[in-house]
Amino acid sequence: MRLIVAKSSGFCFGVKKAIELAKDSIHKYNTIYTLGPIIHNPQVVKRLEEEGIKSVDSIEKIASQSDTTLIIRSHGTTPQVIDKITKMNLNMIDATCPYVKRVHKTVKEFSDKGYNIIIVGQRCHPEIVGVNGWCNNKAFIINSMEEARELPDMNNICVVAQTTLDKNEWHEIVKILKTKYKDKNIVIHNTICSNTFPRQQEAREISKIVTKMYVIGGKNSANTRKLYEICKENCNETYLIETYRDIDFSKIDKHDVIGITAGASTPDWIIKEVIGKMQENFDANVDDINFQESLEKNFVELHTGDILTGTVIKVSQEEVVVNLGYKSDGIVSKQEFSNENIEDLREVVKEGDQIEVEVIKVNDGEGNVLLSKKTIDEKRSWDKIEQAHKDNSTINITIKEKVKGGLIGYYDVLRVFVPASQVSNKYVEDLNQFINTNFDVKIIECSKRQNKIVASRRDVLNEQLEEQQKKLWDSIKEGDRIKGTVKNITDFGVFVDIGGVDGLIHISDLSWGKIKDPHEILKTGDVVEVMILSLDPENEKISLGLKQTMPHPWDNIKDKYKEGQVVKGKIVKITGFGAFVELEPGVDGLIHISQISNERINKISDVLKVGQEVEAKILEIKPEDRRISLSIKELLPKKEKSNSEPVGEKEQKTKFVKEEMKVTIGELFKDASNNIDIINEKIIKKANEDE
Template sequence: MRELHLAKSAGFCYGVRRAVELAESAASSGTPCVLLGHIIHNQNVVDRLASLGLRTVESPSEVPEGCQVVIRSHGESRAVYEALQARGANILDATCPNVKRIHQIVSQAEEHGRQPVIVGTPDHPEVVAIAGWCRRPVVLSGVEDLTKWLSGDPKRRELPLTFVSQTTSTQKIWEDCVKKAKKECTNPEFFDTICGATSKRQEEAHQLAAVCDNMVVIGDRKSSNTKRLTEICREVCPSVQQIERAEELDWSRLAQAEVVGITAGASTPAWIIKEVCDKMSDEIMEIEESFADMLEQSIKTLNNGDKVTGTVVAITPTEIQVDLGTKHSGYIPVSELTDDPTAKVEDLVKVGDEVEAIVVRVNDQEGVVTLSKRRLDVDKHWEEIEAARENETVLEGVVTEDNKGGVVVSVKGIRVFVPASQTGLPRETPMSTLVKEKVRVIITEVNRARRRVVGSISRVIRAERAAAAEKVWAEIEEGKHYTGTVKSLTSYGAFVDIGGVDGMVHISELSWSRIKHPSEVVKVGDTVDVYVISFDTEKKKISLGMKDRSQDPWTVFTTTYQVGDTANVRVVKLMPFGAFAEVVPGVDGLIHISQIADHRIEKPGDVLAEGDKVDVKITDVDMENKKVSLSIRALLEEGPADEEPAEDEE
């Protein structure tokens, strides 16, 4: 044996450490106290506590009335708590906070009409306790049990199922069950309740075992998590030995190994690990110091307001569990993750991510620390907001609410008030239209002491529009095409925004057809393709066109009709001397008053009305001036072709 490596996460987890410390404190109080069941799965620890005067009993009926009783780290059922309370016992609850949380999940699931499904070893004390918080628990050891249970009654697939896991289970067992349930069940929900410390310990053991010739796993043989560690190590290491104490070491196997790794279950105390290390290495001080540093870090005290860094170990619909490397279990409620109401948790953090947060509340009794990433971010963002005010930097945010005075924009988790006059909206437009929209603002006022920030959206719009306009004027040329937005309509045309600059499309340039108003072709808000007809950089005027120049109406007319042809036309305008009619879009012909009827009329309106469609004969085409003469009279005088004479005329 030349190298010896100790896993960083070897030994007590925070839940076990808290339970043992609570028991030791009770033993030193001088008040009679008993342990209900083995406080943890380690006989050496139980024997040590017994030497301190803490007797172990197996049921509530054995607890002397009025005596203190320590609930073990695995937890107990609701019925046990009720029995102890009935005996007047003073309960010292050492249940692991992670296990306590599972009790709440399954209990609330049943209250909401859901069926709790517990994935774990059925006879394990932790699983028995979890089941004791349900009226109709389903306990499954793995995916095979789940398959059999679902096959037992097809209706079970349609039940609202709530899945939880034993804290010391492996990710593979849990993920196999989740995959199966997602595939076959119609209404499942999942809470990955495997302890983050357990997952981390298992991952470190796997990585360490992969580079070692021999692995030593220290822990009680009844300990579920120690058994899991041994199984995981055996997957990648050729030689693994599980021991409870140093005297069980197989020295013949160690002597043949170049690299030896050591890990320990969550119920293994530091003094046993050090005992094993003492036996295995001549470099005892180096190992002891390394372990001492690790131990010091694990029992570090946390206070409200402390800034901490941890690793995300689990994500649920309501909170993010964070491993802080201490005896505490860290939780970030979803509401304390971000101030962005549109953000999704899965887009912000993932298991394995390192996050910074601030301690909001410490519950040493339960070993739980409530954290806030949002509040820490807000403190950082105040500095960014102040810098943005100085530098006039444009920031992005989401409008969260509106009121009579303006709107509130969440920028980096900070409320920024934008007065109505600075929203950039027309007066008649409700400010509620901005709610939930992403906007760009410039900060105009900051008062950190009063937590007041004022901003402007319109200033950003004006600045961006000015920059866009400058670009348009720098690059504009006749014939250039733009995609624009119709901003307003008048009787004589439409104004189109082509990117910071408005140009005017005259009514005659909207369509080849004769129209009375631009609204016949476009409406405000339409996206249109336009081209530059002319522009004046000094007067800042642009004339735009929309008609397709490639489709010349005169060419269409001359290739379709010739003198003598009959055409069905639409009357578009009446004049004292005649009527203009559209032959094809963009080409009108004149029906002179003398050609409207086969008899004398006073005015065209006596026979025709605008919009009428009539048949005419094309009597003349002036190619040079592009004028067309039409006649209704010519068709009337011709009469029906091959008309037979009437009988009385013979």
């Protein structure tokens, strides 16, 4: 025969504490009572009675005398009873389990706020009677899904559970309540004791694999009965026994696999007796005979300063309850949860979350373990800050305020100062723009002892810029077209940022036309496409061209202009032999002196001025020579033409001069802007000589 003993069997923390208090009182007081059996186990109650602690079911049965001590059992009681005890001048020992006390607190808090209280549990169980007292006995007590469905319509509801309730039942009932009151304000507090679920779960698992299951505990114990019901679902031969005497050994076969569990109010000695009898009768092979040891092993040991991960089992506005695998749960108060100002802890953490905590106090006097999450966060954050400082790596901070001399940001829970000079690698007009934004920084100074962290965003930006510049230099080549932003404009050209690196567009490369000031073409902030004309990595110089990204105006000149067409333009230059007219940037036409008027003209500047708008007729277009001949005269009335100087005379002279000098008109036009005056002087001089 094999025996499987549940490790989570036996006294829970609350019962153990109540028994200890009772035993302790035996040596201190003469007349001691418990209000109702101290725990639901007749054997334990009998033993205590033998030692002088009597159980009474009503306070009225106790004589009002000051040397009488009354113990409130682990199930707790109502505030009305406590009031009576005080008035009767009795000495009171409160052995209410801290978990139950917490339910009292929740119920009172919400009842005082005007909430309707729903208690899920057994109406007559002393724990529920006690809890109901904390809301003036006005709670709706339900114990099934049917009862949940039948509840009246109401708003502002607070739901709590009997500490020993089956978790699955609780979830089903909560589901119904959430649906029923989906449009109402309903607050659910899972107050099931953290001892209950593991015990029930283990019993459930064992009952699935055994042939017979024995649940040891008082028949009046709610949690023992619940264990029995759970096991019975899986193992038909489940028996609820108070001691080994209840076992019918004749029904046990040597091939049986026996499972044993026990309620929270069952003492170790009763469990050991049952195991002993099994061994005695069947030479049983016990999977875990050292019951107490296995129980102890099942709990972790805690010390102040321990850091461990626990599961959140309950969250309220003010505190988080964490199961650490210790005999009692840990509590993280709002102050110990975070440095941040959190209004309601339920907004940031939920049941089932795993959180890392530090033990501040193993026992706060009420059996609770006090925990802090904040100290862990601080430690972790400091570790990361120090590592980042050492590695010269970046961290991301959230800026919260502007102070004299810089900005204050937060890295997790730690305060970080960024001096104004370290905020950017450019001038920043107003630091307020960074509030409530995040950015990366490098730690330039940190001291845990002084609680001081100084950081620089400028270093990060400079590093990024360097990387960007390197990438750019590696990726560009002459002839590439690239987009950039006009950064600065000077007399000689325009500086354009092409991605962290500035290039220069010389004024002569801005336009195919003639410009005097780069501002005629661009302004600061303009985004332009430019061509890379030359690269000088050694001196970090880049020459850019803007006009090179546009078609040359002479490329399709015949599409734009036709011979005989009348065009408008501006006089841009006057020479001795004619006037140059800009038809568009980069395209000038020439009105020869003979084509200006029907009258004889001595000096062109007598009739035309630089900057003057004129209308002229295109006489000839020669794209190969980049030459357009224009005439104003052609647009004048013919009669005026008859009064003018014979046209052929000057033309003949010009032709003669051309032949003599071996210079073509095309050559004259080609480099007109540079050489035309010199050549013109020669032409005029020659013509005058001939005259």
